[in-house]
Amino acid sequence: MRELSLNILDISQNSISAKASVVEVSVEENSADNTMTVKIIDDGCGMSEEMLARVNDPFCTTRTTRKVGMGIPLFKMAAEMTGGSFDISSVVGEGTQVTAVFKTDSIDFTPLGDIDSTVITLITMNTHIDFLYRLIVDGREFVLDTKQLKEILGGVPLNEPEVVMWMKEYLKEQTQIIRGGVV
Numbered sequence: 001m002r003e004l005s006l007n008i009l010d011i012s013q014n015s016i017s018a019k020a021s022v023v024e025v026s027v028e029e030n031s032a033d034n035t036m037t038v039k040i041i042d043d044g045c046g047m048s049e050e051m052l053a054r055v056n057d058p059f060c061t062t063r064t065t066r067k068v069g070m071g072i073p074l075f076k077m078a079a080e081m082t083g084g085s086f087d088i089s090s091v092v093g094e095g096t097q098v099t100a101v102f103k104t105d106s107i108d109f110t111p112l113g114d115i116d117s118t119v120i121t122l123i124t125m126n127t128h129i130d131f132l133y134r135l136i137v138d139g140r141e142f143v144l145d146t147k148q149l150k151e152i153l154g155g156v157p158l159n160e161p162e163v164v165m166w167m168k169e170y171l172k173e174q175t176q177i178i179r180g181g182v183v
């Protein structure tokens with residue numbers, strides 16, 4: 001895939017299919033050891049141990065529209081290609097946690113890409129689900145929490161154009177701040 005944010009979108013779609021009510025996406029960059037750790041955590045239906053053991057296999061899918069599930073194998077490959085690591089843990093009825101560590105100095109590292117658009121897409125297409133997006137760069141952190149946003153907005157839906165514009169600006173501005181740029 002051209003950019004990791006598309007893999008992240010894919011993995012988050014799994015959480016949505018698993019009927020999660022809260023999905024947490026966190027991206028943590030660390031320049032001291034050239035790593036980027038991506039976590040996608042959900043409180044969806046989870047997977048049995050048997051399913052979990054097979055999930056890295058592209059021919060393991062509960063899809064009915066086609067026989068191959070590529071989301072997890074592709075994300076795993078993208079991480080391991082860089083010399084990083086991949087882990088998935090899950091408990092039936094509790095949820096699933098996917099962790100991928102990338103070595104950002106590897107020539108096989110795929111850039112994160114437009115993660116803001118991925119986050120906005122997830123939020124606006126699934127307004128019934130709560131998303132928590134966390135970006136951490138060398139210990140500086142910001143969070144976009146739709147649960148909080150919904151409280152502030154009262155009944156205004158998250159896919160209202162003005163709200164979408166605000167979220168876009170907020171993500172851009174906060175990202176610039178923690179990346180050390182001037183706003």
Ligand SMILES: Nc1ncnc2c1ncn2[C@@H]1O[C@H](COP(=O)(O)OP(=O)(O)OP(=O)(O)O)[C@@H](O)[C@H]1O
Pocket residue numbers: 010011014015018042044045046047055060061062063068069070071072073095096
């Ligand atoms: N977060 C999750 N919670 C519960 N089950 C999951 C989760 N993620 C993956 N699975 C299970 O693992 C299977 C494989 O996932 P994977 O993303 O690799 O392929 P897919 O979703 O089936 O197809 P694709 O991603 O190519 O559309 C899924 O069909 C689903 O049954």
Ligand SMILES: [Mg+2]
Pocket residue numbers: 010011013014069070071072
């Ligand atoms: Mg999938």
